[in-house]
Amino acid sequence: MVKYIQHPLIKPDSAEQRLYQLDLAGKALSSSTLVVLPTGLGKTIVALLVMASRLETTGKKVVMLSPTKPLVEQHAAFFSQMLNLKPEEVMTFTGNLPPAKREKMWEKGRVIVSTPQVIENDLLTKRISLRDVAHITFDEAHRAVGNYSYTYIAEEYFNQAKEPLCLAITASPGSSDEKIAEVCESLHIEKVAVKTEDDSDVAPYIHHKQVEWVHLKLPDEMQSLKGLLDKVLEDRIQKLDELGYRLPYGKKTSKKELLGLQRKMQGQLRSGNPDPSVYSSISLMAEILKAGHAIEVIETQGVGALARYVDRLEREACTKGASKASKRLMEDLFMRQLSHRLKECGAEHPKLETVCNIVKEQLTSNPDSRVIVFTNFRDTAEMVTDALSEIEDINPVKFVGQSSKYKDKGLTQKQQVEIIDHFKQGNFNVLVATSVAEEGLDIPATDLVVFYEPIPSEIRSIQRKGRTGRKHAGRVVVLVTKGTRDEGYYWSSANREKKMQGNIKQLQETLATDEQENAFIKEKQRSLEDFDNNVEPADESGPEVVADQREIRSTVTRNLQKAGASLSVRTLEVGDYVVSENIAIERKESGDFVNSLIEGKLFEQISNLTRTYEKTILIIEGGGLFNARRINPSSIYGAMLSISMDFETTILHTRDAEETAALILQIAKRQQGKDKKPINPHGKKAAPILSKQQEYIVSAIPQLGPQAARNLLEHFGSVEAVMKACEEELREVKLIGPKTAARIREVVCSEYKG
Structure with a gap:
């Protein structure tokens, strides 16, 4: 007999009672906790239990953050269905809602389900406060690294809330100790709770997941095409070697190592007086990366995907602002031969036929099945979708991200949601997807998941496999091309998954040991605070900085607030930051600086700035200024001289967003002094002459x-x-x-x- 969870705020007979979920929720209610639970075992139910408890005991609001709009809408629908709350008390926040409307909804809502970027923006613009939030759930918590919005929200939450409590949920926190530790530190995690498929309380709910590896051979005609690309790559590697940059593993040097060498070269450009050979080396590196990607495409994707990529390279080489690297690559004899032979090539990668056969076999044996085919590249997704659509009774649909490029239009978030709904209902029975479908989507009837190629990331591999075997037995098929980087990715992913499981267990044991020490330290801190009641609180209000609304997209505003600035966000007609009545700052990342120069916007912006403010500053942020668009360095130096001398604008350079924020804060402190006079940004863009x-x-x-x-x-x-x-x-x-x-x-x- 099935038992159901009983709670005043959870609708009767709606959520099955599982002991492992109750155990995890209990731990998560005692302190901020990272819950690691395999996909399909109800991480959202654990979040529901914690949220319902906090709603009941505190009477305040709770928040759930999820990385994409489809996931947000999925979770919001689930909580509306499960919680004993009025429909208007469960709010869905995405970028489609106007900020003013979100502000009003925030006041009324008790359960807020949102993308993290929306909450971050509303915090920076001071539309909302986290002071009265009793709990935050961070879905897909492995994303909480670097500058991702989760890290900023968690920091603000623990600064603002009186009794903060967060729950971080994921199926795959990462294979390295550093990655897991960073997630825990970012979200102020005090405890890690892990359940695996081997645990006795979890085992009854596990559905068998059959994993098959299908090994295929690259046809001779495609090997011949790859041979042309190998010659191009070998030639560029040899030329790079002659310039003093030796690749340690030749053609087998990984993309990560190539990008590391490229960054080193860019650093030498910024050294002040670089050797002229550095410019040639950077250009050669660009060709090596393009040729290397083409080899990966022919090895792992197919002729059609390579033809699309070469078409884009040819188009890029013909554009007005094309780099020397693009032009030189497409003028290469072997690349011209490749382009010609691609048009005549009658072969295709055996993966395409294999996918068609596997999917056809699945849907023939079980016509009600749902199938997901994962590919790394959009070109392949389109190719597979087209091939499957030729087969009777197969109704495939392509599922990709939002960004668009040449001959490749992305899907809006609304379109993504509609496709998932149609897939669940059976209007489409095959979803051909890129990475956008890896995380969290609850499609219980998915019987088969096909990897068009292995992926080296253990997190993404686990997420993909988790799309099947959720409500009943499932099957995973991974296609591997022999003798190609497919095999390297296969072993890399397998080893990392194994390492991750071991690290999670080890971290759980370590945190359990540290818990008593942490409790002792907190008690000592409380006892010391008893003696500090008569100390006057310090004035924590820093200098005022007004930022333009568009600057929220950068992490500079976040770093300013973190550094103690009294930040306000407005729509500025002129400049990006204003720090006094007399000083305004324009910030440009190095690539944006070059683009603005080429497009003719740069001097107009500087002119508007100097016309409006007495003192003006241009901050150029980041490296790669002299190779952002392969523009002649003399043009960049000329523009900077004109800005400095003709427009009398100070030019300052920073390494990153954190350094930019520190610099802006110092300028604000120096200009405002102790008086902290209010700032009134002024000026409008000049009308075109x-x-x-x-x-x-x-x-x-x-x-x-x-x-x-x-x-x-x-x-x-x-x-x-x-x-x-x-x-x-x-x-x-x-x-x-x-x-x-x-x-x-x-x-x-x-x-x-x-």
Whole structure:
């Protein structure tokens, strides 16, 4: 007989009572806890139990954070279904909601389910406070490293809340001691609670998961294509060696090692007086990375995926701002041969046929099955989707992230949610997905998961496998191409998974030993505080810094607040940061600086800044300034000289967002002193000067670029004269041919039809 959880805030007969979940929830209620539980065993139920208890005992609100909108909506629907609360008390927060509306909803809601970026933004803009939050659950807690939003929210929560308690849940915290320790430190974890499939209270709920490895051979025709790429790679490696940069493992040097060497080269550029060979080496490194990726694609993905990648390389090489590396690579004899032979190649990677056969066999034997095929690359996802759609009774759908690029449009979050719903309902029976589907999606009926290729990450491998075997037995098939990096990834992932399980157990034992020491230290701290009641609290209010709304996307604002600044976020017409009535700061990451220079925005922004404020500062953040877009260093030096001398703007360089924040804080302290006078940002962007407006009007005509528009205006003297000129007169102007002249007259003279 099934027993159900009984709690005033949990609807009767809605959640099955499992002892391991009650045990984990009990531990999580005693102190902030990292819960590690295999996928499909109800981590969300553990969160539900903790949340319901805190809601009942404190009367305050609780928050659950999840990394993506589909997961947020999934969790919100679950809590609405399970909790004895009014529908309007369970709130869903995503970036689609206007900030002002979120602020009002925050006041009324008792359960807030949100993406972390939204909560971080609302904290920085002071729309919300975590003071009255009784509990926060961090879903997919392995993400809480580096500058991810989880780390900032946790820090603010433990600073603001009177009785903070957090629960971190994950199936895969990472294989290294450092990674697990970083997650625990970021989220203020005091205890780790682990359940594995071998535990006696978990074993009855485990469904068998059959894992198969299918080994395939790369066809001779594809080996021949790979041979062309090998020649390109060997040539670049040899040239790099001649310049004094030797790759330790030649062609087998990992991408991580290549990127490390690239960073070293960029560091030498910033040294002040680099050897000219460094520029050539960086360009060669870019070619090596592109050629190496192409080899990985042909080895592990297929001809179709490689053809798409080469098409993008060719397009990149033909663009106006193409780098020397892109042009040189596509002019290479072997790359030209590759491009030609790809169009004639009749072979395809055996993985494609194998996937089709495996999926067809599964759906033939069980027509109600759901199948997920995971691929590393979008090109492959599209190729697999197209191939499966040719098979009767298979209804596949591609499931990718939001970003779009050439011939590759992403999915909006709304589209992602709709696809998952259709997949659950059976309108689609195969989901062909990239990494976006790895985390958390609850699709109980998934019977088969196919890895188009192994992945070296133990976290992602566990997440992928966890999409099956949730409610009944499941099957996982991993495709491996013999003699390629597929095999290296296979062994890497297996070893890391094994290491992770051992590290989790070890960490659990270590924290259990340390718990008594921590309790003793806290007691000593409390006893010392008893003697400090008469001490006047220090004035913790730091200097005021006003930041532009768009700067929330960077981590500078977070670091400013962390460093003690009194931060306010507004929409600034001019500048990124204002630290006094007289001083404004423009911040640009090195890549953004170069892009702004190329696009012609840089001097307009600096002009607006100097026109509005008495003193202006430009902060250039990060390295790679001289190889961000392969622009001539003389152009960058010239721009910086003009900014410094013509616009009298101080230029300062910082290594990262943390250093930028520290610098802005020091400027604010020095300028404001002890008085801390309130700041009133002022100024608006200057309207484009008349000549620019005239150029804009003329260049709006199709087939006319900015230079052609300037030529026309210089020749005829006004917009009106350009519009009145006949075709013969127009053709007299440089860059205006017969077709362009005819087009201008067509636009000017044709009747408007709406």
